[in-house]
Amino acid sequence: MFSLDKTITVIKRELKDKLLSKTFVLMTLLLPIFMFGILGFQTFLLTQESDEGTIIELVSENEEVLNNIQKVFQERTFIQNGYYKVGYSQKDKDQLQSFLEEKRADLLSDKLTAIIFVPNSALENKDVEYYSKNPNNRTVFDKLRDMINNALVETYFEDKNFSQEEIEFAGMRVGFNTFRVSTDKDAEEEGVGNLIAAFLFTFLLYFSLIFLGTMMMRAVLEEKTSKIVEVLLSSCSSKDLMTGKILGTGITGVIQMFIWLLPVIVVITTSVFTLPQDFNLKISMGMIGYFLINYFIGLLTFLGLFATVGAIFDNDQDAQSGIWPIMMLIMIPFFIAITSQNNPDSALIKISSFVPFSSIIVMPARMTLVEVPLWQLLAAVVINIATFFGIFMLAGKIYRVGILRTGKKPSWSEVVKWFKYQY
Amino acid sequence: MIALEVKNLTKTFDKIVAVDNASFEVPEGSIFGLIGRNGAGKTTTIRMMMNIYIPDSGEVLLRGNKVDHTFKDNVGYLPEERGLYKKSKVMDILLYFAELKGKKGKDIHKKAEEYLERFELLDRKNSKIEDLSKGNQQKVQFISTILHDPEFIILDEPFSGLDPINTNLLKEIILDLKKQGKVIIFSTHLMDFAERMCDHITMIDHGKIILKGKLTEIKSKYSQENISLNYEGDISFLNSHPLVDKIEDFGNTTGIRIKDASKTQELLKLLVDNKVKVKRFDANDISLHEIFISLAGKVEGEQLTAGVANV
Numbered sequence: 001m002f003s004l005d006k007t008i009t010v011i012k013r014e015l016k017d018k019l020l021s022k023t024f025v026l027m028t029l030l031l032p033i034f035m036f037g038i039l040g041f042q043t044f045l046l047t048q049e050s051d052e053g054t055i056i057e058l059v060s061e062n063e064e065v066l067n068n069i070q071k072v073f074q075e076r077t078f079i080q081n082g083y084y085k086v087g088y089s090q091k092d093k094d095q096l097q098s099f100l101e102e103k104r105a106d107l108l109s110d111k112l113t114a115i116i117f118v119p120n121s122a123l124e125n126k127d128v129e130y131y132s133k134n135p136n137n138r139t140v141f142d143k144l145r146d147m148i149n150n151a152l153v154e155t156y157f158e159d160k161n162f163s164q165e166e167i168e169f170a171g172m173r174v175g176f177n178t179f180r181v182s183t184d185k186d187a188e189e190e191g192v193g194n195l196i197a198a199f200l201f202t203f204l205l206y207f208s209l210i211f212l213g214t215m216m217m218r219a220v221l222e223e224k225t226s227k228i229v230e231v232l233l234s235s236c237s238s239k240d241l242m243t244g245k246i247l248g249t250g251i252t253g254v255i256q257m258f259i260w261l262l263p264v265i266v267v268i269t270t271s272v273f274t275l276p277q278d279f280n281l282k283i284s285m286g287m288i289g290y291f292l293i294n295y296f297i298g299l300l301t302f303l304g305l306f307a308t309v310g311a312i313f314d315n316d317q318d319a320q321s322g323i324w325p326i327m328m329l330i331m332i333p334f335f336i337a338i339t340s341q342n343n344p345d346s347a348l349i350k351i352s353s354f355v356p357f358s359s360i361i362v363m364p365a366r367m368t369l370v371e372v373p374l375w376q377l378l379a380a381v382v383i384n385i386a387t388f389f390g391i392f393m394l395a396g397k398i399y400r401v402g403i404l405r406t407g408k409k410p411s412w413s414e415v416v417k418w419f420k421y422q423y
Numbered sequence: 424m425i426a427l428e429v430k431n432l433t434k435t436f437d438k439i440v441a442v443d444n445a446s447f448e449v450p451e452g453s454i455f456g457l458i459g460r461n462g463a464g465k466t467t468t469i470r471m472m473m474n475i476y477i478p479d480s481g482e483v484l485l486r487g488n489k490v491d492h493t494f495k496d497n498v499g500y501l502p503e504e505r506g507l508y509k510k511s512k513v514m515d516i517l518l519y520f521a522e523l524k525g526k527k528g529k530d531i532h533k534k535a536e537e538y539l540e541r542f543e544l545l546d547r548k549n550s551k552i553e554d555l556s557k558g559n560q561q562k563v564q565f566i567s568t569i570l571h572d573p574e575f576i577i578l579d580e581p582f583s584g585l586d587p588i589n590t591n592l593l594k595e596i597i598l599d600l601k602k603q604g605k606v607i608i609f610s611t612h613l614m615d616f617a618e619r620m621c622d623h624i625t626m627i628d629h630g631k632i633i634l635k636g637k638l639t640e641i642k643s644k645y646s647q648e649n650i651s652l653n654y655e656g657d658i659s660f661l662n663s664h665p666l667v668d669k670i671e672d673f674g675n676t677t678g679i680r681i682k683d684a685s686k687t688q689e690l691l692k693l694l695v696d697n698k699v700k701v702k703r704f705d706a707n708d709i710s711l712h713e714i715f716i717s718l719a720g721k722v723e724g725e726q727l728t729a730g731v732a733n734v
Contacts, residue, residue: 003492009522017511227506231567233475234500234577235523237492404475417437 006236014248068151213306220310238400298360311402333358344369424451432481456621499568503579524571647684653703
């Protein structure tokens, strides 16, 4: 009973209705602004140094250590310009106790941020003590850690007859310069560009699947409750209608996604914008193409599910409670994909990039972070297409029964019975 | 000539029999009424006729051939609860529904404008549906039902919510369509409306067809056993009289159903003998409503043994 003409008519209407709608235009424009807004806001928060006016009493048991710390500290601009105010004193452990008592009120009233005590034992184990109302101040630790380390190293090696260079080397931290190894290129130095891209892909998938899915559910619900569906079904079959709606929305989604990815495409294909070395993107047009195809298949699958939920229920409230299983199918892979940034080669990531539904969200993130063999990419597509057809058949059966049903909220067991209905 | 033949249709939902072995014929060029109260099975029957539901058993024949999905292009359906996209513009929705029926292009556009003009809606053609009054929305819905020039027009309670002027306008158009040879099928629970518009009817109750045939023939058959009476006095003695089958008070008139159609004169004599002042005694009139009550009332208690009353 499938009629191509009618399906195309429905697709055309969906496209016209969606592409020209205010919501679509707004969403398409606002999402990037929103995302960059968040990024910008985060950067703003980070640069907004909240540790200005930090006052520290640095207490050392050892005079030499104290002098070295003082020397290292005073080379730094943030100490020189009074950004941090540091007082230095030499005290032993007993004196420290009375000093702490004396300063307790200041510490509690924020007149003093912290007292740092460097005991003699620090020259053996590099453990220092930090006394503060807020003992988890990472900003302060990160600023002072290397400096105290350097002072300790200097003191330790001072009478051991090492050159200044050797001492400096001992005080250095290990830095990881990351290189991506892939089959077709020489090892290339890699920045955080792909990490950001993976996050971007994951977020865009998550967001638009839920956004378009909910929109689809509402549209089906509207047709059902307003009885438009009765008129529509007197003209075409439920299969024509569902196929048309899903394809129409699916095409809209891909167009929208393409618009969102335009900046990325421009960056990787032209030299209009050059990113700083650290943000260098290792993404090919092939990957963008794969991403869009993967998105299209995934979107169709989820739209089928959301349309079914819209057809089962006859009011928004009941439908909201009915979509949580589908939401889980989007949210769990989303979180898996987010963690993939820690170790994209973990077994969890590998497996979930082939599991139906989760593959749609996880595979693009994985592909962006590590090189995935072509056969695996293709296998994921095949699995997703198979899932789509499976879902489409099941959804079609529920849809055609549900869409004409009104009255009390059906139970899941009733819905299962609908499969057997001959409508 | 039979245009549509419904043969032994049965449809069950979750053990509830919505339509039970229903058979009837819709003659060519007729205004056909499918009558029954709410929940009797009218909509389910219509949905099976339009191939929206697949019947559990039975079939629908269009001029001798089984209906298939192409039949949908030939039907215009006005559902009882109107459905239009609220945010769409009048013209857009008319063209969309017509295109779904396989009709598009300039001609349809022109025709849509003609209908809009006839319904005094041409100036609203670019308005959104939600900005129209309820009556105007119904007019748009009706236009969408007939715009693609279908051969069969199925109207479910078409006049509900229309004011008298628009009701007349709609009637005019329906009669016009009948003149053009279209088959018009009404589904309604309003008996007196069906009585005025339809030439053939089928009554359905609890999923079963309880009466079908040409309206005039049905009426003449049932009227012979029915007398409508206006009187002054006391007729309670008739309640258990062997001549009388049933007495029904319709307010203004009383309907008396006698067991034997040839005993009309005896009843009149009985009334006169008992000093009842007879103001009107009509042995040749019965409303569809009365027929329905007399038939469906029976079904209520026990199974209707006579089966389909065929006229």
